[in-house]
Structures are given as structure tokens and as C-alpha cells.
Amino acid sequence: MIPQSHFLIFSAALFAIGIFGVLTRKNAIGILMSIELILNAVNVNLITFNKFLGTPNGLGQIFALFVIAIAAASAVVGLALVIAIYRNAKSILVDKLNLMKW
16 A cells, blocks of 8 residues: 555655746646646645545545636636737737737
8 A cells, every 4th residue: 555645745746847837837838738747736635635544435536626626727718818818919929928919
């Protein structure tokens, strides 16, 4: 059996990679992918604590499903915004965009 600490270290690594990606990426799609990594780290934590704390009704897994649904909805909205910005600005680089000058 894999100990709980391994799952938590894996989740912390995913979260750190996601934060690093959000802070260093210049591409809007890369930032959206980094946010997905952060949400996946949250899912690993929810399922890990559900398993090791022994909640009988699977509350952590239910919350993880809600997080997955919210992540899918935010990805759709984010990609729609990226497409709309690309149509107007002809770039998806975040540091090149200045929405006030359109």
C-alpha cells in the first residue's frame, strides 16, 4: 500500500509546477494548462484525504467530480476568450495584449 505522504508530495509537486507555469508563461493557452495542473493537484488531495480519512460516503470523490466539471467549464470559457482575443489582437501572448487600446 502506498503511504499518504507519497500522494501529498505528488500533489504538492503538481501544484508547484502549475504555479510556476502560471507565473512564467507568456502564452495564454499555456497559462490555462497550468491552471488545469493546479486543479488536478486539488483533485489528488481530495481523493487522498477521502481514502485515508475513511469517509464512507465518498465525499472527497464527489467534490473531485465537481472540481472536474468546474475545470471543464472554465477551460471552455478560457479558450473562447483566447479565440476572441486572437481575432482582435492577432496574438495570444499575454504581455503583448493591451485591452484598453483596442
